[in-house]
Amino acid sequence: xxxxxxxxxxxxxxxxxxxxxxxxxxxxxxxxxxxxxxxxxxxxxxxxxxxxxxxxxxxxxxxxxxxxxxxxxxxxxxxxxxxxxxxxxxxxxxxxxxxxxxxxxxxxxxxxxxxxxxxxxxxxxxxxxxxxxxxxxxxxxxxxxxxxxxxxxxxxxxxxxxxxxxxxxxxxxxxxxxxxxxxxxxxxxxxxxxxxxxxxxxxxxxxxxxxxxxxxxxxxxxxxxxxxxxxxxxxxxxxxxxxxxxxxxxxxxxxxxxxxxxxxxxxxxxxxxxxxxxxxxxxxxxxxxxxxxxxxxxxxxxxxxxxxxxxxxxxxxxxxxxxxxxxxxxxxxxxxxxxxxxxxxxxxxxxxxxxxxxxxxxxxxxxxxxxxxxxxxxxxxxxxxxxxxxxxxxxxxxxxxxxxxxxxxxxxxxxxxxxxxxxxxxxxxxxxxxxxxxxxxxxxxxxxx
Amino acid sequence: xxxxxxxxxxxxxxxxxxxxxxxxxxxxxxxxxxxxxxxxxxxxxxxxxxxxxxxxxxxxxxxxxxxxxxxxxxxxxxxxxxxxxxxxxxxxxxxxxxxxxxxxxxxxxxxxxxxxxxxxxxxxxxxxxxxxxxxxxxxxxxxxxxxxxxxxxxxxxxxxxxxxxxxxxxxxxxxxxxxxxxxxxxxxxxxxxxxxxxxxxxxxxxxxxxxxxxxxxxxxxxxxxxxxxxxxxxxxxxxxxxxxxxxxxxxxxxxxxxxxxxxxxxxxxxxxxxxxxxxxxxxxxxxxxxxxxxxxxxxxxxxxxxxxxxxxxxxxxxxxxxxxxxxxxxxxxxxxxxxxxxxxxxxxxxxxxxxxxxxxxxxxxxxxxxxxxxxxxxxxxxxxxxxxxxxxxxxxxxxxxxxxxxxxxxxxxxxxxxxxxxxxxxxxxxxxxxxxxxxxxxxxxxxxx
Numbered sequence: 005x006x007x008x009x010x011x012x013x014x015x016x017x018x019x020x021x022x023x024x025x026x027x028x029x030x031x032x033x034x035x036x037x038x039x040x041x042x043x044x045x046x047x048x049x050x051x052x053x054x055x056x057x058x059x060x061x062x063x064x065x066x067x068x069x070x071x072x073x074x075x076x077x078x079x080x081x082x083x084x085x086x087x088x089x090x091x092x093x094x095x096x097x098x099x100x101x102x103x104x105x106x107x108x109x110x111x112x113x114x115x116x117x118x119x120x121x122x123x124x125x126x127x128x129x130x131x132x133x134x135x136x137x138x139x140x141x142x143x144x145x146x147x148x149x150x151x152x153x154x155x156x157x158x159x160x161x162x163x164x165x166x167x168x169x170x171x172x173x174x175x176x177x178x179x180x181x182x183x184x185x186x187x188x189x190x191x192x193x194x195x196x197x198x199x200x201x202x203x204x205x206x207x208x209x210x211x212x213x214x215x216x217x218x219x220x221x222x223x224x225x226x227x228x229x230x231x232x233x234x235x236x237x238x239x240x241x242x243x244x245x246x247x248x249x250x251x252x253x254x255x256x257x258x259x260x261x262x263x264x265x266x267x268x269x270x271x272x273x274x275x276x277x278x279x280x281x282x283x284x285x286x287x288x289x290x291x292x293x294x295x296x297x298x299x300x301x302x303x304x305x306x307x308x309x310x311x312x313x314x315x316x317x318x319x320x321x322x323x324x325x326x327x328x329x330x331x332x333x334x335x336x337x338x339x340x341x342x343x344x345x346x347x348x349x350x351x352x353x354x355x356x357x358x359x360x361x362x363x364x365x366x367x368x369x370x371x372x373x374x375x376x377x378x379x380x381x382x383x384x385x386x387x388x389x390x391x392x393x394x395x396x397x398x399x400x401x402x403x404x405x406x407x408x409x410x411x412x413x414x415x416x417x418x419x420x421x422x423x424x425x426x427x428x429x430x431x432x433x434x435x436x437x438x439x440x441x442x443x444x445x446x447x448x449x450x451x452x453x
Numbered sequence: 454x455x456x457x458x459x460x461x462x463x464x465x466x467x468x469x470x471x472x473x474x475x476x477x478x479x480x481x482x483x484x485x486x487x488x489x490x491x492x493x494x495x496x497x498x499x500x501x502x503x504x505x506x507x508x509x510x511x512x513x514x515x516x517x518x519x520x521x522x523x524x525x526x527x528x529x530x531x532x533x534x535x536x537x538x539x540x541x542x543x544x545x546x547x548x549x550x551x552x553x554x555x556x557x558x559x560x561x562x563x564x565x566x567x568x569x570x571x572x573x574x575x576x577x578x579x580x581x582x583x584x585x586x587x588x589x590x591x592x593x594x595x596x597x598x599x600x601x602x603x604x605x606x607x608x609x610x611x612x613x614x615x616x617x618x619x620x621x622x623x624x625x626x627x628x629x630x631x632x633x634x635x636x637x638x639x640x641x642x643x644x645x646x647x648x649x650x651x652x653x654x655x656x657x658x659x660x661x662x663x664x665x666x667x668x669x670x671x672x673x674x675x676x677x678x679x680x681x682x683x684x685x686x687x688x689x690x691x692x693x694x695x696x697x698x699x700x701x702x703x704x705x706x707x708x709x710x711x712x713x714x715x716x717x718x719x720x721x722x723x724x725x726x727x728x729x730x731x732x733x734x735x736x737x738x739x740x741x742x743x744x745x746x747x748x749x750x751x752x753x754x755x756x757x758x759x760x761x762x763x764x765x766x767x768x769x770x771x772x773x774x775x776x777x778x779x780x781x782x783x784x785x786x787x788x789x790x791x792x793x794x795x796x797x798x799x800x801x802x803x804x805x806x807x808x809x810x811x812x813x814x815x816x817x818x819x820x821x822x823x824x825x826x827x828x829x830x831x832x833x834x835x836x837x838x839x840x841x842x843x844x845x846x847x848x849x850x851x852x853x854x855x856x857x858x859x860x861x862x863x864x865x866x867x868x869x870x871x872x873x874x875x876x877x878x879x880x881x882x883x884x885x886x887x888x889x890x891x892x893x894x895x896x897x898x899x900x901x902x
Contacts, residue, residue: 137864256706402896
């Protein structure tokens with residue numbers, strides 16, 4: 005696709021500035037984006053993806069380092085744009101929890117830049133030979149990691165997703181069409197300007213990162229129907245957004261859905277370890293998807309295990325909602341109802357249930373788990389092995405906190421989310437999850453006989 | 454799920470027979486399946502998948518060997534059921550091409566049994582550690598291959614898919630819900646009886662293989678909406694079926710769509726090799742998805758290359774449809790129209806176009822290719838390397854026939870199809886493509902700090 009007026013960035017003319025006030029990025033981008041339909045933006049992304057695929061690692065990483073540098077250089081302008089988003093949100097009566105996710109400060113901007121830099125430093129996810137062999141006739145067979153193509157990223161308030169998703173998609177050689185929440189539009193388009201300048205400086209096609217203008221959900225549906233150009237959609241957000249995407253998508257979707265995580269404390273477990281894990285998994289940061297929502301304890305050992313674990317949780321300010329057998333051992337637990345099983349509180353609340361052995365725990369999780377992260381605390385190697393083989397979740401954990409299932413904690417770096425669907429990639433997902441593979445057959449004239 | 458009358462196989466009572474006449478499998482299954490809705494069959498499959506996941510390789514392979522043995526033992530009954538399907542099809546005026554795909558004979562039954570046996574002999578696709586490392590705090594991180602869960606297989610006339618799909622899904626520890634074409638219903642339900650008996654004898658849950666009663670497409674839509682129980686749908690069939698599945702699916706889909714494959718003959722190519730590859734790729738079996746539909750030749754060398762290649766193709770009974778530059782060199786080529794580019798003939802017809810170098814070929818394929826298999830014949834290593842990096846297709850081939858992109862030819866054994874979508878698995882797909890992975894975190898009390 006030839007470069008043209010529609011390919012220009014609204015912030016291009018200020019690319020050399022070091023923090024000066026930008027023209028309002030939202031208004032100017034909307035003007036420049038006007039003639040460009042969603043279909044056209046996706047087509048441009050696809051054309052850019054074709055150019056991007058054979059680019060060497062050095063060029064992709066240079067673009068990422070340019071994004072990090074640009075975020076630091078233009079931090080002041082970004083904070084101003086963000087302040088306008090926050091003020092507009094407050095004027096609309098947006099709730100404080102959402103405003104908290106929206107707001108940027110110098111520390112958060114630096115974290116954003118640092119995360120992008122870290123992605124630049126990671127191993128190249130492309131070009132790996134996943135498997136390789138040679139046929140008796142000399143034909144060489146390889147499966148080689150390649151980019152997916154065009155990713156549609158649909159997300160809500162957090163502006164850092166704009167930088168993270170751009171960086172992870174580019175790292176894996178993909179183009180990306182971003183559709184962030186309208187409440188963060190000024191922040192997002194300012195970050196987009198930084199990304200576009202970094203792409204240009206690194207010699208990569210700026211069309212590789214597209215952003216849809218903020219608007220209603222019908223635009224998301226249109227994006228999700230672009231089967232000719234969009235290879236994968238990744239929604240990140242609340243249940244309503246995920247349901248909407250699932251119901252409207254014609255392109256493949258990797259969902260990053262709720263985490264209803266459990267910790268099962270087995271008979272004979274080390275009560276101190278179990279207590280530390282339970283407190284960490286629930287209270288270290290209760291608002292995250294890998295925090296536990298339900299504690300299961302083996303009935304055969306509950307009288308020894310449950311009281312001290314419950315005391316530590318209550319001490320930490322956690323509300324406990326227990327079944328009858330729990331309440332017989334923990335007076336301060338309030339009665340659980342059926343709605344408490346499988347419930348995602350994302351708060352300092354924990355459902356507690358006494359179950360009949362590991363089978364009871366496995367049955368409970370098969371019924372109520374969300375396929376995210378499921379932990380056992382046990383001294384029984386056979387039970388640990390059953391846990392690894394019989395729990396169907398993106399991540400199974402033996403004798404550690406569920407909070408460790410996270411890109412940074414496992415040592416993989418920034419993540420685009422935690423996939424709770426089973427296809428293509430599962431669990432914490434970084435640049436490697438944004439690749440696919442291609443068969444490569446090399447011969448010297450081999451035929452089928 | 455407790456075993457009950459609905460879990461009984463319609464052919465159970467004849468399991469000891471060695472080829473005797475069975476009760477009409479279609480009628481008896483329909484009766485026994487009557488109280489069981491699609492939702493209920495999918496639930497049973499999911500419950501079976503949970504039991505199947507931890508089963509050792511030996512049990513799964515024993516079931517597969519039992520299927521192979523059962524197919525041989527009951528070949529006579531299967532051929533009778535198939536003859537009824539064929540007769541009914543003929544009475545309905547079914548076209549001969551479809552009848553040919555439907556019809557079984559002793560050789561085809563033996564091939565079916567042999568294919569299942571080969572799958573049993575393949576490496577276990579489960580349990581492989583895809584990656585593994587240990588964190589500074591001692592936490593051990595692994596990604597381990599595990600079954601996907603429940604696969605919905607939607608296909609048309611060929612009864613061998615019933616055996617192949619059952620075997621490949623079971624090999625990878627999955628349950629499967631089969632929905633074959635109604636024209637093959639008697640054959641399919643007879644094979645199902647064989648599969649169920651083999652499952653029972655091997656100690657595997659017979660609910661692991663479900664078959665929907667034949668019916669209208671609305672049943673397919675219902676199956677494609679079972680997001681609580683079905684993890685993946687795989688359609689195999691014509692364009693209309695694939696489009697229907699894509700438009701109606703709420704579960705993830707791996708499509709096995711059209712193959713519009715190209716061969717590009719580069720300037721300087723070995724004309725004899727190019728001729729052999731072109732003839733093999735087009736004429737060895739023109740009705741397959743990995744046969745070429747279009748030949749591209751570099752304008753810079755077309756006068757040397759094209760006449761002998763075209764002569765060999767014409768000699769082999771192939772119709773050539775050429776652009777102007779082709780027809781200037783090949784008098785017997787008829788004029789191509791725009792409809793010929795990107796067209797899947799599945800016949801002894803080939804579109805031929807003279808293009809401007811490798812860039813012209815890459816542009817043509819980016820526009821008209823279907824992402825299946827794309828080959829180059831070249832002596833230029835730089836062009837071979839560009840081909841490997843710049844062609845976006847499930848399989849790229851250098852100096853060999855596109856017909857080699859096939860499970861058996863690459864040495865992978867039976868295939869469930871050739872995936873033309875990009876997510877999860879690409880190209881020829883066997884049992885390994887029917888697995889996913891799980892993160893396994895092993896610790897001794899690690900917490901998040």
